[in-house]
Amino acid sequence: MGSLEKSVHSTGHHGPATGITRWLYTTNHKDIGTLYLFFSLTMFFIGGCMALTIRAELFQPGLQLVRPEFFNQMTTSHGLIMVFGAVMPAFVGLANWLIPMMIGAPDMALPRMNNWSFWILPFAFTMMLSTLLMEGGGPNFGWTFYAPLSTTYAPPSVTFFIFAVHMMGISSIMGAINVIATILNMRTPGMKLMDMPLFVWTWLITAFLLIAVMPVLAGVVTMMLMDIHFGTSFFDAAGGGDPVLFQHVFWFFGHPEVYIMILPAFGVVSEIIPTFARKRLFGYTSMVYATASIAILSFIVWAHHMFAVGMPLAGELFFMFTTMLIAVPTGVKVFNWVATMYRGSMTFETPMLFALAFVVLFTIGGFSGLMLAIAPADFQYHDTYFVVAHFHYVLVPGSIFALMAATYFWLPKWTGHMYNESMAKLHFWLSFIGVNITFFPMHFLGLAGMPRRIPDYALQFADFNMVATFGAFLFGFSQLVFVYNIISCIRSGKQATDRVWEGSHGLEWTLPSPPPYHSFTEPPVFTHPYKENDRGV
Amino acid sequence: MRRRIGRVLFFAGLFYAPLVTAQWQVNLVEGATEISRSVYNLHMIIFYICVAIAVVVFGVMFWSIIWHRKSRGAKAAHFHESTWVEIIWTIVPVAILVSMAVPASTTLIQMYDKNSADIDIQITGYQWKWRYKYLNQDIDFFSTLATPREQISNEQLKGEHYLLEVDNPLVIPAGKKVRFLLTSNDVIHSWWVPALAVKKDAVPGFVNESWTLVDEPGIYRGQCAELCGRDHGFMPIVVDVKSPEDYQQWVAEQASLKVAEAASAQQEMSQAELMSRGEEVYKGTCAACHQLEGQGLPGIFPALAGSPLMTGDPAEHISVVLHGRSGTAMQAFGEQLKAVDLASVITYERNSWGNQGGVVTVQQISKLLKE
Numbered sequence: 001m002g003s004l005e006k007s008v009h010s011t012g013h014h015g016p017a018t019g020i021t022r023w024l025y026t027t028n029h030k031d032i033g034t035l036y037l038f039f040s041l042t043m044f045f046i047g048g049c050m051a052l053t054i055r056a057e058l059f060q061p062g063l064q065l066v067r068p069e070f071f072n073q074m075t076t077s078h079g080l081i082m083v084f085g086a087v088m089p090a091f092v093g094l095a096n097w098l099i100p101m102m103i104g105a106p107d108m109a110l111p112r113m114n115n116w117s118f119w120i121l122p123f124a125f126t127m128m129l130s131t132l133l134m135e136g137g138g139p140n141f142g143w144t145f146y147a148p149l150s151t152t153y154a155p156p157s158v159t160f161f162i163f164a165v166h167m168m169g170i171s172s173i174m175g176a177i178n179v180i181a182t183i184l185n186m187r188t189p190g191m192k193l194m195d196m197p198l199f200v201w202t203w204l205i206t207a208f209l210l211i212a213v214m215p216v217l218a219g220v221v222t223m224m225l226m227d228i229h230f231g232t233s234f235f236d237a238a239g240g241g242d243p244v245l246f247q248h249v250f251w252f253f254g255h256p257e258v259y260i261m262i263l264p265a266f267g268v269v270s271e272i273i274p275t276f277a278r279k280r281l282f283g284y285t286s287m288v289y290a291t292a293s294i295a296i297l298s299f300i301v302w303a304h305h306m307f308a309v310g311m312p313l314a315g316e317l318f319f320m321f322t323t324m325l326i327a328v329p330t331g332v333k334v335f336n337w338v339a340t341m342y343r344g345s346m347t348f349e350t351p352m353l354f355a356l357a358f359v360v361l362f363t364i365g366g367f368s369g370l371m372l373a374i375a376p377a378d379f380q381y382h383d384t385y386f387v388v389a390h391f392h393y394v395l396v397p398g399s400i401f402a403l404m405a406a407t408y409f410w411l412p413k414w415t416g417h418m419y420n421e422s423m424a425k426l427h428f429w430l431s432f433i434g435v436n437i438t439f440f441p442m443h444f445l446g447l448a449g450m451p452r453r454i455p456d457y458a459l460q461f462a463d464f465n466m467v468a469t470f471g472a473f474l475f476g477f478s479q480l481v482f483v484y485n486i487i488s489c490i491r492s493g494k495q496a497t498d499r500v501w502e503g504s505h506g507l508e509w510t511l512p513s514p515p516p517y518h519s520f521t522e523p524p525v526f527t528h529p530y531k532e533n534d535r536g537v
Numbered sequence: 538m539r540r541r542i543g544r545v546l547f548f549a550g551l552f553y554a555p556l557v558t559a560q561w562q563v564n565l566v567e568g569a570t571e572i573s574r575s576v577y578n579l580h581m582i583i584f585y586i587c588v589a590i591a592v593v594v595f596g597v598m599f600w601s602i603i604w605h606r607k608s609r610g611a612k613a614a615h616f617h618e619s620t621w622v623e624i625i626w627t628i629v630p631v632a633i634l635v636s637m638a639v640p641a642s643t644t645l646i647q648m649y650d651k652n653s654a655d656i657d658i659q660i661t662g663y664q665w666k667w668r669y670k671y672l673n674q675d676i677d678f679f680s681t682l683a684t685p686r687e688q689i690s691n692e693q694l695k696g697e698h699y700l701l702e703v704d705n706p707l708v709i710p711a712g713k714k715v716r717f718l719l720t721s722n723d724v725i726h727s728w729w730v731p732a733l734a735v736k737k738d739a740v741p742g743f744v745n746e747s748w749t750l751v752d753e754p755g756i757y758r759g760q761c762a763e764l765c766g767r768d769h770g771f772m773p774i775v776v777d778v779k780s781p782e783d784y785q786q787w788v789a790e791q792a793s794l795k796v797a798e799a800a801s802a803q804q805e806m807s808q809a810e811l812m813s814r815g816e817e818v819y820k821g822t823c824a825a826c827h828q829l830e831g832q833g834l835p836g837i838f839p840a841l842a843g844s845p846l847m848t849g850d851p852a853e854h855i856s857v858v859l860h861g862r863s864g865t866a867m868q869a870f871g872e873q874l875k876a877v878d879l880a881s882v883i884t885y886e887r888n889s890w891g892n893q894g895g896v897v898t899v900q901q902i903s904k905l906l907k908e
Contacts, residue, residue, distance in 0.1 A: 061699065062691040069767045069834060136836025142764045148741065149724040149766060152864050153664075155837055237742020238863075243725060244740060278607070280617035308727060308762070309738045310719075310745035313649040317642060324634045328627060335626045338594055341601040343614040348606075356602070360595060367587035374637070376644040377580045379736045380565055383727060383762040448562040449731045451762045454770030456689060458701045463561055 027111035036093030043085030050078035055472040071455035072140035079143025101508035104188030109181035117174035124167035131157035147235035147246040176210035190526040202267030216253040251302035265402030276352035277344030278503040290329035323373035350424035354405030365393030386446025416514035417493030430478030437471025573734035654716035662726030662739035665768035706775035710784035730759035802876040802903040815885025842890035
């Protein structure tokens with residue numbers, strides 16, 4: 001962490017503590033951002049190893065490597081770790097690093113709570129991973145943990161899982177409160193809400209989503225806990241309860257949750273595309289309204305995950321129409337990005353490559369989402385690999401590509417060094433090819449009739465499964481290039497300029513690279529971030 | 538050199554071998570019912586709409602990537618908003634969606650047609666089998682995976698219908714409306730046959746409804762679609778659609794099978810006969826949880842080898858097998874298995890893996906089942 005140390009000295013006074021206490025006691029938004037990002041990277045690799053276990057077992061029909069009960073633990077843990085351990089903390093890490101620097105604030109509004117919300121996470125995930133070693137194994141009921149499979153029929157370790165989910169929820173809620181408090185109170189004088197960079201806007205909206213739905217998740221796991229240990233029957237039909245109630249409550253959390261994972265990605269891409277197109281973002285206002293519309297709509301579409309559960313016709317129609325409606329604001333965002341590129345002056349550094357791949361591949365995931373919205377057709381797609389293909393297209397080349405784009409985009413700012421561009425391009429192309437080889441054939445598998453979450457399959461699915469496994473290993477191992485590049489960029493590299501990119505705009509680029517440990521101790525003078533671009537950079 | 542060629546051929550063969558039997562099916566099946574065909578049409582319409590939008594959007598994007606790049610000397614334009622354009626690309630998608638919503642709703646309303654059917658079948662999901670009960674007829678049976686465990690563990694060559702074959706398929710007549718009433722005995726399952734475009738969750742404590750009307754006789758295969766525990770991947774569905782005449786004949790056969798079963802419930806069997814039959818039943822019904830060697834899975838499924846239940850009072854052992862243990866995966870097998878199979882499997886469990894619990898006779902079980 002040579003460059004991080006260096007950033008300390010440049011402030012002259014009031015630097016961080018030395019050694020491990022710097023990281024344990026830190027209240028600095030940059031340190032906490034770094035902790036979040038490294039934590040998420042670790043979880044990305046742990047969850048990735050689980051994914052490779054799954055893909056290795058599915059390489060050929062028959063059971064070769066793992067037994068079905070362990071396979072179910074792998075699919076469950078992979079999902080939980082990637083959602084709660086990799087993608088969400090990574091975006092919180094970006095928020096920590098960037099929001100204060102983008103709005104000209106000295107730090108997050110609630111620095112001690114910030115420390116606490118991070119340090120809960122390692123304990124929560126250690127506890128969740130430890131369930132894999134317990135008698136009866138870890139959670140084996142899918143990341144959606146439908147009752148009664150997750151209550152009456154669950155392994156004993158489910159109680160630890162419930163406690164871990166509670167801890168993650170507390171962490172997320174505190175993170176969200178901090179983001180809202182920072183954005184609403186600590187913007188530099190003169191920066192109105194509609195002047196904020198889109199990354200800040202999307203995070204503001206995401207934070208409200210988090211505060212709205214994490215308590216719902218806490219509620220549903222508490223009801224499970226009561227059913228398991230205290231003799232209630234919320235989800236047990238034999239005691240007058242309703243297993244479908246679980247799904248309604250879970251997806252009332254679950255659908256906004258998927259937007260929690262994608263809205264900040266929209267923000268990242270909306271920062272990167274204008275930078276490398278050297279052209280102001282097209283339709284800033286409509287981008288903000290589209291994001292808000294998606295967030296609001298996310299509360300009235302949840303039952304499209306439950307079309308096959310036996311809802312009345314009116315319910316099916318309502319949720320089909322509202323779900324289709326989400327395509328409109330999402331479409332607006334894609335059109336705006338394309339219009340930003342149109343007649344720009346584009347270059348293709350690695351962040352831009354990831355952002356472009358995001359636009360194309362996320363849109364493909366959006367298309368399959370639109371197909372899934374058609375309730376009668378969803379009876380054929382539901383719970384098949386078509387769904388697996390869909391949500392991996394929006395999550396991997398969606399959220400995760402946006403995270404990688406963000407890493408390459410801001411890494412020179414954070415470390416003060418340029419990363420190795422040709423290695424980064426290699427990482428991009430390997431990831432791009434790997435992702436498509438892995439997930440595109442899954443569309444075919446699902447349409448041909450392969451259900452999800454099965455450890456073994458009929459012979460007609462053998463060929464595409466083999467292809468997908470090849471892709472998964474290619475994608476998985478190419479992430480080592482990513483890690484190597486990050487670490488060598490932290491240690492050394494060409495000195496980065498303050499602006500880093502020719503087309504960069506926004507307050508964070510006015511700071512030195514790396515920024516001092518405490519930045520913007522005096523509020524900076526705010527000029528509209530895009531104004532300088534208008535003069536033609 | 539020759540060795541190298543040999544090696545290349547070997548590896549090429551490795552990849553070629555599965556390709557010989559390759560089925561690179563990339564699309565949905567059209568299916569065998571009017572509903573499944575309209576679902577297929579909806580699927581194709583929405584797919585082509587997506588392709589058309591993709592061509593336009595990605596077309597503009599790649600046009601910009603190719604022509605508006607700095608290395609070609611492109612200078613960035615200054616436009617950054619246009620209310621008219623925004624309004625247009627909000628309204629046009631809405632119009633496309635409305636045109637899509639109309640046929641989708643029509644098909645959905647058709648699927649929810651609750652008019653009475655010719656045949657009503659109650660389908661109950663069990664961990665990891667299906668039970669088909671023909672209402673108003675004396676037909677009621679379980680349908681379990683027929684693929685041998687040896688094929689799954691790669692000790693035998695896999696058959697053509699690997700994992701998609703059952704011992705007793707659901708039999709329905711062609712050209713008649715069949716209503717399915719779905720429920721579950723334990724966790725949530727989902728009954729899915731792609732060719733019929735029927736997928737409906739089987740939820741414990743609830744009865745869901747679906748129906749089909751198949752035009753042509755044939756065999757249609759599907760699988761459980763909702764994660765339901767360890768053997769979720771091993772509970773297939775096979776629907777045997779017969780012509781109305783063949784169906785009537787099948788119904789008649791079921792009645793005579795009932796008589797034969799009643800006779801078998803009184804038969805005398807030696808311990809050796811009970812043991813060998815018991816082993817087969819154990820492999821098919823019990824081994825998924827309690828494992829082939831009776832060792833169970835610690836923390837989830839109890840071991841049978843050395844269990845006091847197996848060596849103590851037979852009445853208690855029989856009671857657990859017949860009535861199950863509520864709140865666990867242990868089902869009430871009294872309603873699933875025939876008396877002769879129950880007696881065999883209980884005898885097998887009591888006298889295998891070092892257990893010495895004595896013989897349980899068929900008559901003993903038959904008497905208990907009558908009560």
